[in-house]
Amino acid sequence: MAFDVTIQPSGHTFEVEDDETILEAGIRQGFAFPYGCRNGACGSCKGRVLQGEVDHGPTKPPGITEAELADGMALFCQAVAVDDLEIEVREIGAARDIVVKTLPCRVAALNRLADDVMELRLQLPASERLQFLAGQYLDILLKGGDRRSYSLANAPHDDDQLVLHVRNLPGGRFSTMVFEELKPKGLLRIEGPLGSFFVDEDSPRPRLFIGGGTGFGPLKGMLDHLAAEGLDRPHHLFWGARAADGIYAPEWLQKMAAEHAEHFRFTPVLSDHPTATAADFPAISGWPHDAVLAEYPDLSGFDVYMAGPPAMIHAAREAFLAVGLPTDQLYYDSFEPAVPAE
Template identity: 55%
Template sequence: MSHQVTVQPSGRQFAVESDETLLDAALRQGLTMPYGCKDGACGACKGKVLCGEVDHGKAQPHALSDTEKAAGLTLFCCATAQTDVSIECKQIRSASDIPVKTLPSRIEKFERLAPDVMEIHLRLPASERLQFLAGQYIDILLKDGKKRSFSLANAPHDDAVLQLHVRHVPGGVFTDQVFSTMKQKDILRFNGPHGGFFLREESDKPIILLAGGTGFAPIKAIVEHALAEGCTRPMTIYWGARAKQDLYQHALPESWAAAHAHVGYVPVLSEPQATDAWTGRTGLVHQAVLDDHADLSGFEVYACGSPAMIDAARADFLARGLPEDAFFADAFTFSTN
């Protein structure tokens, strides 16, 4: 049996099943509420039940006292709805609302997505969760004090395991290890989340999502988040790569476009190989956007890729009428030091 939850003061509503917590149901449906451990221990998700009945679940006494329960407070990571409920909770709308943490993680799995692209799955300690906005990144902390930045490829509601898309940079201190000596169950420390590259949910403008290479990672997270929260704004994904093998998760945006009328997908290859038998778009990926849109004044653009791609897209899109404050970008830089 499901119940309806109304969140105040935003007025947002979502459904919660009898066997899931209020927090899990909210995250599953794309609502960003504050949380920390997701285990009833830290109190970060504490909020008030304005009306209705909840079961407090496994909330630990030091995080939620009997006095607080009597005052109508609960931990949303543990509470399950017994009736329709109304709760008071601030929804996260900006990166500044989320604490930055330094955490250990264990490599759970490697998956080779392309000859030079590896997906790393990182599992956090059982008592920890990383709250983030779709599109943000983390800094992997290396033993010599240096760091490497990678966007999170998973959406916030799917946070049990963090996904990174790592392209091999020959001679790169970190990526050489990823593709040679690093192994399952190794420990990686990171700091995050970071960055202002995330979906502005208060807008109703159609969205152009521009990705170059592994710049697809945060675009993937943004799209999966938008679909989870039921966003119906028109979204078109332009993904540029050299050859077909570099569109390493080509079937995924194809499936989004096939399943959702408001989602489009335009893959673009700059150097297709003869063996690709490519009949799609070719050239520079940002040029494909220009070819499709004479006027960008009514759009928002989210672009992630090389600095050269970002700079060219910004200049050319603004010349087509895109407002400067409607261009959001994350430029990838690579270091071998």
């Protein structure tokens, strides 16, 4: 049985089957909502149910609180319709013309960026091209139905190869393969582009970027895209790592700072082993969100883009909203752990 869903404030409508989530139905019919992990953990797809009823299943997803559920909020990546719905959620028009594809690819190169970070370059067949927005991610499709999500670290105009930054996680199925088994010319299958983490280019506000670890990857893709378009306002990148060697793109950072000195700043933030500099930039000791608030105590006039581990995203989100950052000026991609296929 199908139910009708009306999106507010746009008034757009689509149908959702009783065996699919609201997010799945919207994407299938060309309506792009914010989303990230798709497993109920990150909370990116949260919206409000104005009329009707949804079901999140037998257990509450971790990305939403009981208070939010009581207030009419829902996680659309997990919620299914019980009857016709009217929902309030931000639509993302830029993604509606992007086609999600499943494609074979070859490993073009493996470049060690740090002891625990590998740049994985993928080459698509000559007859194929993956159109994407800077900041989106793709899934590596593994045997047995498992998939691993990685953000694209290159910009759409530089798409001869697809570039991923892979951190070596102890026991990680795919990261172990990348660091120990995968060779150039090896074959993989991907699905993408996915996600709603990309730049609102219609906004006139200055932008802050906060990355933790390999969360730098999608931010690099965004900044490369914006630089190609011509930076016309302040852009400040904060990159958090444990120690200076975790800031693994010194040449790129120095080039950006030299070529866009008027509109680009970079601040490394080191948590465990603070040093005077990282990649030749003065470093701050502590946590990225604290460094941001020390420099920008009033965030109401900024657009903020964050990517990295869930703990960093959660702490920064709570801190930034508490000082008045509007929710519609905060964009984030939380690198939630992979959920094995059942």
